[in-house]
Amino acid sequence: MTASTLLRASRRASGVTQGDLALRSRISQPNVSSIENGKRIPTVETLERLLRQTGHRLIAVSASGVDATETAERIATATSRDSALRAFLDFSDSLANTTDIDRIVLTVTEPPSTGYPSWDAALAALVDYWLSQATLPAPVWISSPSRFLDAPDSPQLGKYDLAPEVAKVPTEFLRRNVLLELSTLTSV
Numbered sequence: 001m002t003a004s005t006l007l008r009a010s011r012r013a014s015g016v017t018q019g020d021l022a023l024r025s026r027i028s029q030p031n032v033s034s035i036e037n038g039k040r041i042p043t044v045e046t047l048e049r050l051l052r053q054t055g056h057r058l059i060a061v062s063a064s065g066v067d068a069t070e071t072a073e074r075i076a077t078a079t080s081r082d083s084a085l086r087a088f089l090d091f092s093d094s095l096a097n098t099t100d101i102d103r104i105v106l107t108v109t110e111p112p113s114t115g116y117p118s119w120d121a122a123l124a125a126l127v128d129y130w131l132s133q134a135t136l137p138a139p140v141w142i143s144s145p146s147r148f149l150d151a152p153d154s155p156q157l158g159k160y161d162l163a164p165e166v167a168k169v170p171t172e173f174l175r176r177n178v179l180l181e182l183s184t185l186t187s188v
Contacts, residue, residue, distance in 0.1 A: 003047050004038040006058075009069045011036070013110055014054040024053040065094025065106060068123060072111030075119050084119065085156045088126070092185045095130035103130055110141035118155035121147050121176040126185070128172040149177035156180065 011021055018036070022029035027050065034040035035050070042050070048058045066074075066087075074087035095103055107127045113120055124147035131138050141147070154164055155178065166174070168181040 002038060003042055004036050005069055005073060007032075007042075007047065007050055007054075008036045009109060009112060010051050010054040010056040012112060014056070016054050021050060021053055025050050064102065065098055066090050067094075067106040067109065068111040068127060069109050072114050072120075072123060075114040075116070075123075076112070081156060081158060084114075084116075088119070088122065088156070089185070091123070092126055092130070095126070096185075100134050100136055103134060104136060107131065108139050110139070110144075113146070116155065117146070117149060118153040118178065121149045121153075122155050122173070122178045122180060123147075125170075125173040125176045125178045125180070128175075129170050129185075132172060147176060152177045152179050154179040156184065 011018070016024075018032045019029050021027075022032050025032075027046065031040065032050065035042050035047075044058065051058050068091065071087050071091040074090075075084045078084035078087060091106075094106055098106065107130075111123060114123070124142040124144075127142050128138055154161075157163070164179045164181045164184075166179065168183065169179055170182050173180050
């Protein structure tokens, strides 16, 4: 995760504006904006100071793979349905191939919206699925109403694709009206 992604997610999660963050941290608002947009790479000290003003801390934890926040940003900027699905599968692979503590670390921070309700719900379902497999506690964000769909949808399918078989959709996905078969979670 980049410093820009980390700062932007932390600031948004705490409900702090860039202007407020600038005042609190005594770093100009244009500099805060430059860091969030990836135009300026802050020192560790500067990033820690900014994060503390959002109620977060910078810590180093051994973890491998992509996290929920990075995945949401990849989906939001994807240029095709296939590249969005690839980001989703990369996240699934990360969760499948890590230790319990790494699964928690990769999922604890609420990702920003992808801009697509079906992908937002699918991310929550994926986190719920992999954490449930290891009987690990789930982060609060996956229970947000914005992480559930009103009607069944398949974010990865085009209009000419066959609908998934409901019997093959994991419970964690069905609860959110996300129609995605378990076999889809297997990396290609």
